[in-house]
Amino acid sequence: MPSELIHKYMRIDHLPHIWCPGCGNGIIMRDVAVALEELIDDPEVNVSREKTVIVSGIGCSSRAAGYMDFNSIHTTHGRAIAFATGIKFAHPELEVIVLTGDGDCSAIGGNHLIHAARRNIGLTVITFNNDIYGMTGGQYSPTTPTGDRATTAPYGNYDRPFDIAQLAAGAGASFTARGSAYHTRETTELIKQGILHKGFSLIDVFSVCPTYYGRKNHKGGAVEMLQWQRDNMVPASRYYAMSEEKRREKILVGILTHNEYPEYTQEYAKLLEKVQTGK
Amino acid sequence: MQGNEACVEGAIAAGMRFYAGYPITPSTEIAEQCALRLPQVGGRFIQMEDELASMAAVLGASATGVKAMTATSGPGFSLKQENIGYGCLAEIPCVVVDVQRSGPSTGLPTSPSQGDYMQARWGTHGDHPVIALSPSSVQETYRLIIRAFNLSEKYRTPVIFLMDEIVGHMREGVTLPRPDELIINKRHISYHDGANKQCYAVPEGKFVPAMKAFGQGERYNITGLAHDVSGFPTNNNAVAGALYTRLMEKIGRNLDDIVRVEEYMMDDADTAVVCFGGTARAVMSAVEQARAEGMKVGMFRPITVWPFPEAQLRARLPGLKRVLMVEHNYGQMLLEVQRVAAERLPVGFLGRIDGTVIPPADILNKLREMEGRENAQ
Numbered sequence: 001m002p003s004e005l006i007h008k009y010m011r012i013d014h015l016p017h018i019w020c021p022g023c024g025n026g027i028i029m030r031d032v033a034v035a036l037e038e039l040i041d042d043p044e045v046n047v048s049r050e051k052t053v054i055v056s057g058i059g060c061s062s063r064a065a066g067y068m069d070f071n072s073i074h075t076t077h078g079r080a081i082a083f084a085t086g087i088k089f090a091h092p093e094l095e096v097i098v099l100t101g102d103g104d105c106s107a108i109g110g111n112h113l114i115h116a117a118r119r120n121i122g123l124t125v126i127t128f129n130n131d132i133y134g135m136t137g138g139q140y141s142p143t144t145p146t147g148d149r150a151t152t153a154p155y156g157n158y159d160r161p162f163d164i165a166q167l168a169a170g171a172g173a174s175f176t177a178r179g180s181a182y183h184t185r186e187t188t189e190l191i192k193q194g195i196l197h198k199g200f201s202l203i204d205v206f207s208v209c210p211t212y213y214g215r216k217n218h219k220g221g222a223v224e225m226l227q228w229q230r231d232n233m234v235p236a237s238r239y240y241a242m243s244e245e246k247r248r249e250k251i252l253v254g255i256l257t258h259n260e261y262p263e264y265t266q267e268y269a270k271l272l273e274k275v276q277t278g279k
Numbered sequence: 280m281q282g283n284e285a286c287v288e289g290a291i292a293a294g295m296r297f298y299a300g301y302p303i304t305p306s307t308e309i310a311e312q313c314a315l316r317l318p319q320v321g322g323r324f325i326q327m328e329d330e331l332a333s334m335a336a337v338l339g340a341s342a343t344g345v346k347a348m349t350a351t352s353g354p355g356f357s358l359k360q361e362n363i364g365y366g367c368l369a370e371i372p373c374v375v376v377d378v379q380r381s382g383p384s385t386g387l388p389t390s391p392s393q394g395d396y397m398q399a400r401w402g403t404h405g406d407h408p409v410i411a412l413s414p415s416s417v418q419e420t421y422r423l424i425i426r427a428f429n430l431s432e433k434y435r436t437p438v439i440f441l442m443d444e445i446v447g448h449m450r451e452g453v454t455l456p457r458p459d460e461l462i463i464n465k466r467h468i469s470y471h472d473g474a475n476k477q478c479y480a481v482p483e484g485k486f487v488p489a490m491k492a493f494g495q496g497e498r499y500n501i502t503g504l505a506h507d508v509s510g511f512p513t514n515n516n517a518v519a520g521a522l523y524t525r526l527m528e529k530i531g532r533n534l535d536d537i538v539r540v541e542e543y544m545m546d547d548a549d550t551a552v553v554c555f556g557g558t559a560r561a562v563m564s565a566v567e568q569a570r571a572e573g574m575k576v577g578m579f580r581p582i583t584v585w586p587f588p589e590a591q592l593r594a595r596l597p598g599l600k601r602v603l604m605v606e607h608n609y610g611q612m613l614l615e616v617q618r619v620a621a622e623r624l625p626v627g628f629l630g631r632i633d634g635t636v637i638p639p640a641d642i643l644n645k646l647r648e649m650e651g652r653e654n655a656q
Contacts, residue, residue: 086339
C-alpha cells in the first residue's frame, strides 16, 4: 500500500514535498523507497535501514534525501558524489545512495561523477534527469536536447547534450542503467540491482518537468510527457526483441553495462592488510 | 623532521584516520606522508580528483565518526571554501591545513607568504565562526595540530591550520612527546535507536549539539541550509537567527579557551613586534639584536590567529609606546592590530610580498627607524 510505504519510509513531518504538480521526481523517489523496502525485507541480502545513507546535492532532485527516513545528508551543489565517496571510504559497510540531478551530477559535479566511476567505489547513484535546471526556474542543463528552449536558451539550445549513463560507462562505471518515471516497475528493479551491485552503479532515470521543460517546449502536461516515455522508451524484454532498425528509434529502459571490476574499498582493505602484516 | 611531516605525525597522534587531498605545492609532502603512514595505523588515504572533492570527502568521512583532515595551499584553499562553510553550518569537525604560498592566482608556488590570513577568516561566504591556528616551528607544528583537532571536536567546527612555506618546508630536530603526555579530545558519539528529531538540540550547559555518526543506529539529517534542532531546513527567521547567533557565540564566548599567544621579552617592553607563523623566527632574532642595542623590544605572537587575540594585545597596550606588525603580506593582520591599538599608539608595518623572507636586519632597521623618528619629534 502506498500510504504504508509513506508512513514507514518517508518523513511525514516534512511532507508535502516542494515539487510542482506533475513533477516526475516523486515517482522516482517512490521507486527508490520501494527498492530499499524490498531489499531490507529480503533475508537473502544484507541491506539494513540503519546502515543506509542517502546523499544528495542541490536542486529539485536533491530534496528527496530529506523526505526519506534514512540517514541523510543534503550537501553542496555538485558535491554529493564527493561527500558520498568520503562516507563510503570511511565506512565501507554503509550502503551509500546518491540522489542527484542532471545539472548537479553532470555539470557542476561532472568531475566527481567520472572519477567515482573510474575508481569503481561502491556507490549507487540515481539521477533524476529532467533535462532542465528546475529549482532556478528553467535554464538549460547538460542533458537539454539541442534545439530545445530554456530561459537561458530563448532561441533554442545550441549545446550538444550528454547521455549521463554513457558518460558514466565511458568513465569505467561497472553498472549503468536507464529508467524512467513512467516505467516504475522496471526502474525499481534496476535500482535494486544497482544497490546490490558491488561497485559503482548509476541508474539514469528520466524524470518529467512539465512546469519548465515541458511548458517551454510545448510537450504538454505531465500526462503527455509520461505518455511520451511510454511510447519512446522500451523495457529490455521488448527492446531486444525488436529489429536493430526499430531499436534506433527507441530508448532502452534497462541495463546498459554490467561488469565485475575490483571495488575500491575492497581493494583498499587488501592494501591495509598487506601493509599491516608486511605480506 | 620537516614541518609538513610533523603536521602529519601530530595529526595521527591526535587520532586523524582519514585524509583526502589533492597535490599542491608547498603542501604536497603532507599528502605523501599520509599516503605512507595512514595504512600503517589502519587509517584511510584517498587522493581525490580535485580540491573541492577533497573537502567534501573529509566532511563525509567525519559525518561517519572519523577524525579527518585535508591539506592544501593558496589556490586550493580558495577552491575549498564553499565546503568549509558547509562544515561551519552543519557543524562537522575537521582540520584544514593551508601551507600558504605567494599569490594571488598561481603566484609564486614555492615561495613563502602569509597572504591567506584574511581568507582563513572570510574565505567562505556569509557570517560564520572561524578558529585558525598558526605554528612557527616544526616542534610547535606537532603539538599545535593536536590542539587543532581538539578544538575542532570540542566546538564542532572546521579548524584552519595556517602554516606557511617557511615552517612547512623547514627541517628541525623535534622531540616527540610520549603518547601519555598528550591530551586528546576523543570523538564522543551519542546515539539512540530510530529517528532522531532533536539531533541539533544543544544540551543544557553546552554550546554545541552532541556528535552523531551515520550508521550507528539512529537516523537523522544533515543539511547546509539553515536548520532547526531537528536538522531540517527552516525559513523561520527567528530559528535561523538563533542558529547563526549560536554558531558565532560558541566561539565568541569561549575565547579564553581558544585563544593562545606567545610573548617573548614583553614584560618590560615599550615596543611590541607582532607577528605569526614562520615570520616569528626572524622577529625573535631581531628582538634579541634590538635588546643588545638597548631597545626595549618584545615579540607578541598570536598562536590562535583567528579569533584575533584582542584582549591579550589590549592588556599589553598600557606599557607600550609603539607596535610594529611584521608579516609576509601587504598588511592583513595589521588591520586587526590597528583596530585594537591604533587609537592609543603608533602602529608601524613591515611586510613583504615578493616571495622572499623578511631578514632580521630589515626588522631591526625598522625598529631603529620607528624609535628614531619619534625621538626626533
